[in-house]
Amino acid sequence: GENVEQHPSTLSVQEGDSAVIKCTYSDSASNYFPWYKQELGKRPQLIIDIRSNVGEKKDQRIAVTLNKTAKHFSLHITETQPEDSAVYFCAASPDSSASKIIFGSGTRLSIRP
């Protein structure tokens, strides 16, 4: 089955700097890659996703990149703000209908003022 590895487990960046979280996956059949943000005490929420026919996707300060050949994908957050502090999960799924999603272990991002 699919295995998703996520690094780093914790990340601390200065406010205004960029943050990068990296993930690898094992199943070449995976073609949908969502990212979730979980603020303290709250439920995970989808922040951005990418499908395998796309190499990069941006949404304001957030971008995701996908390298299908190498089976890795990354989340980039630019101009970080205090409200970006949260746990971020990458994930992989065999289809974009999210019939089954396998999550990474999470990255706790802290933004230093």
Added chain:
Amino acid sequence: DVKVTQSSRYLVKRTGEKVFLECVQDMDHENMFWYRQDPGLGLRLIYFSYDVKMKEKGDIPEGYSVSREKKERFSLILESASTNQTSMYLCASSFQGAPGGYTFGSGTRLTVV
């Protein structure tokens, strides 16, 4: 505008008890999922269901069972609770055959003593 509701936010049960965790969604989603969330391990899939009375094992089904008698309700059952089942349990749902990620419930923090 809560869409996925988990019946209990906090639950304390004794070892050996039978435990029921309930999840209800009002979005007419076909897919429903149960995950457990543990620090450093991310979200691990326990069971999922694509339709009423249908269930499939996830990555860690041992010690759990599920029931889906109605489309909107998906129950997780711990047949005989053990201390290693102390965890945060998250329910999620999604549409079949449509792009997009999950909608999560708020979670149930279960402590088995």
